Each structure stands twice: as structure tokens, then as C-alpha cells.
Amino acid sequence: MSTACLNPWNDAAEIAVRIALPSARLVLMLGAEDWCEKCRIFRPIFDAIAMQRANQGETWIWLDLEEHGEFLGDYIPDDLPLLVAYKGAQLTHAVIAAQVSATTLEELLAQPSYIEHNALPDIRRRLMSADWAV
Template identity: 40%
Template sequence: METAGCDDSTLAASGAQYQLVSSLTWEYRKFMPTSSLLDPWSDAVTISNILAKATSTLLVVIGAEAWCEKCRLLKPAFDELARQAPPHKVMLWLDLEDHAEFLGDYIPDSLPELCIYQRGSLLKKVQLDGNEQSLHEALAATHDAKSLVGDDPEILARLMRHDWAQSSGG
């Protein structure tokens, strides 16, 4: 790709990334560093600071890698999307076993389950098929979603507390 006198190596060296928006348009997007994923235990303050902003989005997949084959298949694709997430998006993988204390009594009907929160409300809960396509389809369909009523696992409310990891012993 070449844009305004810059070639791919110049863009890569600058830390900027461009995303293909249509076949003719490239849009500049500044992404978070791709080196690490947010951890709900050790990054509690960072997560709550991001989620406190009105423009934030929280995407959580609840899975169980130890025994759920669909979860094991989906995790690498989810991790890659999380690494490329823009600064206003928090993408977390919560394992039923590793994060049982955080999830409390909430157990999804099926795994893996995607929960999407925007503007302080649960917009969508979707059981994923365990493949990258099902994840992309669920994420693409959020533009029309309205806030859900009931059966909110209250993940957003807990994550917005700076001290939830300390008070939980995480």
C-alpha cells in the first residue's frame, strides 16, 4: 500500500496502522500496543478507567479452555482481535474456572458466550460456534442491537470498580 508518500515500511515503523474500509478507501486507525492482552486480575484499574468513558465498549467471551473444544478453537482468534482493539474497546476472555469467583453464580447456557456492553448497558449475549467467523458475525451485528433487559451477568458493573480484583482476592 502507498499513501501520501508513505510506503508500508514507513507506516509500520511509525506504529500507525491503516484499515481497509472499502475497496478504495483506507482509514487511519491508531491501535493499542499489540504486545499484551488485558488481564482482568492485574489490569483492573486500567480496565475500569477505560470503561468509565462514555464511548467505551466491553466485549467479554466466557469460556472454559480446559474442557470446551469450541472455546479452545475460538481463543486464538479472540486474542488476535483483542490485541488489535482500539483504545475505547476492552476485550476480555473470562474462563469459567479461572474467573469463577469473579463470575459468581452466573453460568452461561452454552459456551463460549459473548457479552457486549456499550454505554453502560448489556447490548447482546450470543452463544458462539467456536470459530472465527461466528465471532466476526456476532461483532458485526451489534450496530442494530438495543439494550437487553434481564439476565445480565453484571460483568461491566464489577469491572468498573477499581478495586474489584483486590476485594475478590485476585
């Protein structure tokens, strides 16, 4: 795979295999590039960090509310962009990225856990589901 940031529509089987490992780290950013200015600015930053961390066994996915709503069900975040991360099956991060910068993203992910939003759907489980990845 040439890109570090995977797309669930194109890379379903690879994503399911990668995140099924017990120690796998999954980093998601929920955004809406069509109408969220912060998201448009943050997307290239997210992609650049994903590329830097590609060889660290992490799976990075940008989920756009418009394009990937199927993974979110009826969940709509209070604000965007929303950083969501898992270590194995454990949700470790669910926080709005208030500052749009690489430093902010790195600092948030460096914390062992940072959860401000508990009412998230289990996006990891949906990405792993057999009906999706086949």
C-alpha cells in the first residue's frame, strides 16, 4: 500500500486484518472537509503524520461525516475534527482537536488516554465486521 492513511471503502480487508491484532493502534479522525474549515486545514496534517508513523504498526483513517457516515450510524459529534484512537479493543482517545496543528495531534496521542466523548459508536468493531471486510 502506497499511502499510510487507509480508506475504508478501498482498504476494508487490510484494515480488518491490521486492527484485529491485540496490540494494534487505530487512529481515526472524524471530519467534514466539505463544510468544516478546521477539517480542511487539519486533513493534510493528519495525512502527513500518518505517513511518518506508517512503519510503527499503526492504522490511520480519516472518516468524513459525508462519505463514511455508515460507520458512525446516527452519531454526530458536537464539534469537529474529533480524534478517536484505540489500542487493541480499548478506546483510548475521543477528543475534539481544538487546535489545528501537528503538535496538538502528537501531544493528544502521547497521552495514555484522553476521553471527552463517551457516547461514540464502536467504529473499530464496525471496521472489523466480517460483512464489511469481505
